[in-house]
Amino acid sequence: MNINSAYQLAPAGTPPRPGHVGRHNDTEQLPDAWLDYGQDDPLEAYRWISACAACGIRPVLPPQAKSVNCACGSCGPVGQSIVEAVAGWNASSLSMPQSYRDLPFFHLADLQPLQARSHLIGLVAHLKREHAKMAGRVDRKLPVSDLYRTTLEAFIAWATHGLDLIRAETAGTAAESLAA
Numbered sequence: 367m368n369i370n371s372a373y374q375l376a377p378a379g380t381p382p383r384p385g386h387v388g389r390h391n392d393t394e395q396l397p398d399a400w401l402d403y404g405q406d407d408p409l410e411a412y413r414w415i416s417a418c419a420a421c422g423i424r425p426v427l428p429p430q431a432k433s434v435n436c437a438c439g440s441c442g443p444v445g446q447s448i449v450e451a452v453a454g455w456n457a458s459s460l461s462m463p464q465s466y467r468d469l470p471f472f473h474l475a476d477l478q479p480l481q482a483r484s485h486l487i488g489l490v491a492h493l494k495r496e497h498a499k500m501a502g503r504v505d506r507k508l509p510v511s512d513l514y515r516t517t518l519e520a521f522i523a524w525a526t527h528g529l530d531l532i533r534a535e536t537a538g539t540a541a542e543s544l545a546a
């Protein structure tokens with residue numbers, strides 16, 4: 367999935383196509399491969415909830431949930447969306463630790479922390495520029511699909527979460543300067 371191509375294909379209401387890889391036409395020079403975010407739908411956040419650290423069970427979320435609440439009583443932070451809720455839970459000490467390598471997006475599994483960090487910083491900047499463009503369309507009363515907006519915001523949340531995971535994973539190591 368590629369948020370640029372999703373936008374070009376579907377500014378007015380058609381769902382983005384999972385797995386579609388298009389050419390980016392931004393002035394920035396991100397490698398094309400970076401703009402393929404993977405096959406999974408970022409809005410299906412319930413699929414990637416980390417198990418509860420207290421009871422070992424993966425909490426089950428209703429689709430509109432804004433926080434992860436485990437049956438054992440552990441409650442994660444409230445987010446603006448289900449993605450933020452899951453990211454907040456996964457990043458907290460309430461859940462079992464995760465690695466950025468386990469994120470299903472952005473093809474991070476084989477990257478070293480420094481590479482993954484640089485990759486994600488580039489992507490977050492790119493996605494935020496796309497978000498600003500979208501906001502410009504809204505200001506000009508041009509059509510913007512809700513699905514495009516929520517998908518874009520979900521990718522931003524996952525990429526930001528990936529940076530948090532890298533920071534947590536490299537804290538206290540020689541790569542501590544990553545956290546700057």
Ligand SMILES: [Zn+2]
Pocket residue numbers: 418419420421422423436437438439440
């Ligand atoms: Zn629990």
